Amino acid sequence: MTDIGAGITPGLWHRLYSGKTFPVLTILLSILILWYAGAVYMNSDRLIDQYERNKTDWDMEILIEDAWSMERPILPAPQQIVVELIDTVLGKNITSKRSLVFHAWITLSSTLLGFAFGTILGIILAVGIVHVQTLDRSLMPWIIASQTIPILAIAPMIIVVLGHLGLTGLVPKAIISMYLCFFPITIGMVKGLRSPDILQLDLMKTYSASSSDVFWKLRIPASIPFLFTSLKVAVAISLVGAIVAELPTGAIQGLGARLLAGSYYGQTIQIWSALVVASFMGMFLVWAVSLAEKATLRQMGGQTA
């Protein structure tokens, strides 16, 4: 019997040990244990208060059970969030304002538009900085300064100014998202466009290549790996920007609006489920950019992919 067991277990254990499954599961389990314990700890004060006011008898078992099933807990238990997610993602018509899919789509659309704006702005700025020396000196300080201003402080003003110009709805949110995400793209592209070494540039000179040849045939291809690294950072930031943009505008749609409404009414489960959707969306966006990166770099020789 032990022989048979020994014959099977090494393979299984070996796979668990050497593969990624075991560490990943361990971390996930630890987080869950900490979370459940945290939920009991955070929610117990209010529950004990409640028990004493109502003069109900309670023991640890009742406390734990109640702590994991409060309607407005300080920290909801994971399964409460899962139930809420199933209800609001699968249980509602996606055009309904109670559907998280609907809100996620609102945020996703301004994220994508803001990401597109930010990518275009970031690349244009980088090209200017690399090719015009005065821009390098004059523009860079402003770009850096722009990132030191808290977005929450400047977002309402952007909304007011754009509203005055007749722009409302999607575009102002996309512009706030762009404001955050162009920065890593500019920095990455400047580095990428300057990455060709002297030998590669000398080679172009021996062909008496025009500056547009040097740009399109050398600088741009050399900058692509840098661009994608920046894009992965930027796409995550543009999601944050889109969510933040929904807060000061008093938006009634979007994940930011769900966070805001949740905090008004103490609906912590609603807040957490919006956060979970936002983080999955972020992971999906970064994954999508990585996929585009792999495909592009494979086209371009593939060694770096």
Place this chain on the structure above:
Amino acid sequence: MFSCMPSSIARTLPETQRDAVVEIEKLNLTFPAPDAPVHALSDIDLTIEAGDFVSFIGPSGCGKTTLMRVIADLETPTDGHISVNGMSPAEARLKRAYGYVFQAPALYPWRTVLKNVMLPLEIMGLSKQEQRSRAAKNLALVNLEGFEKKFPWQLSGGMQQRVSIARALAVEPDLLLMDEPFGALDEITRDHLNEQLLQLWDQTKKTVVFVTHSIPEAVFLSSKIVVMSPRPGKIIDIIDSGLPRDRTLDIRETPEFLEISHRVREGLRSGHSYDD
């Protein structure tokens, strides 16, 4: 048979009747530096004739690469006269009078072998069809048929350098400037490429300027050897090699070869102080 004829004609012509491709007179180049300016080239006088294979040999810091970069208009001399094909180096560069092979292959990693060779042709604005046929022809010349679709990292160092030679040849220049192209390669690969280069020179009748710090390489390849010494960089000897144009590696065992090698070595020794 046919390919041999022009070379024998060129050899029988008197020196004066051949065209000077590069003429350099009293050329100086000083690199400015805040503490002590570097006198990289001092009073260089040199004439390179059509069909020559000229090697610049000398220890590092003797200005051999700098002199070649002056010919290529990648450096500007401080004073003196230089003409390339009867023009200033800048005009010659704009007319794409030369092909330049660098110490490193300097291939663009995102381009396939074929696309790398097509790069200068794209810039010259040739038709796609012309680009392809010229690239394929020159890759065949350096024995790289079948590698067109590979990316540079999939090739060995020697193959990469051959691609860069094909790329320089594809421009179809009359003048080929090669800066220690085989310096980073092992001796066996280097011997092989040296033989290939000689065949190429014999077939194409190009003028080649070649920088090296290997005596056997210089003597084996050259019809004219320019020995240089450092601080300041100057020419201390110019040796016209009497070796036949079509040589094989065996020639390195002959007394003539050893005699020229000896003269080069003497020149290098006299110009180089081992104190520093």
